[in-house]
Amino acid sequence: MTRLEILKKDFENEVITTRKFLNIIPEDKWDWKPHPKSMNLMQLTTHIAELPGWPAMAFDTSELDFAAFPYKPTIVKDRKELLEIFEREVEKAGKYLSNPENEKKLDDTWTLREGDKIYGVNPKLDVVRMSINQTVHHRAQLGVFLRLLDVPIPGSYGPSADESF
Secondary structure (H helix, E strand, C coil), rough: CCCHHHHHHHHHHHHHHHHHCCCCCHHHHHHCCCCCCCCCHHHHHHHHHHHHHHHHHCCCCCCCEECCCCCCCCCCEEEEHHHHHHHHHHHHHHHCCCCCHHHHHHEEEEEEEEECECCCHHHHHHHHHCCCCCCCCHHHHHHHHHHHHHCCCCCCCCCCCCCCC
């Protein structure tokens, strides 16, 4: 199995779980957050929905400069729109992760910066892995948000406390 095939398998497995979480977002709680320093539910879920697009960005570019392209949170009106963003980004990444020609690009360097401040210079392989890990990380945050809102959460790698064993 190539590195790209392994990444694709991991990506696809996390997509299935992430989709389950995004499908149960309570739309009447978009502005809710558990702490003043936290993102609100809309910010967190749109970030999760957009993260699958990072592999495509990594393959297409050599860097992301937040000074040139500052992050602007996406606003959605409902769960349907949130899921449309997610599915679009998943489809985009799938094309890159399915293209065997991209195996050789995994060793190319990619930089995350804000102007002159360099946050990281890594192989594109690491950037794709980081995007998958970021999805898992933020999905775990979402699980805490949902638990605090008394929304039953689905299992990620087996059943959750809300599912029967």
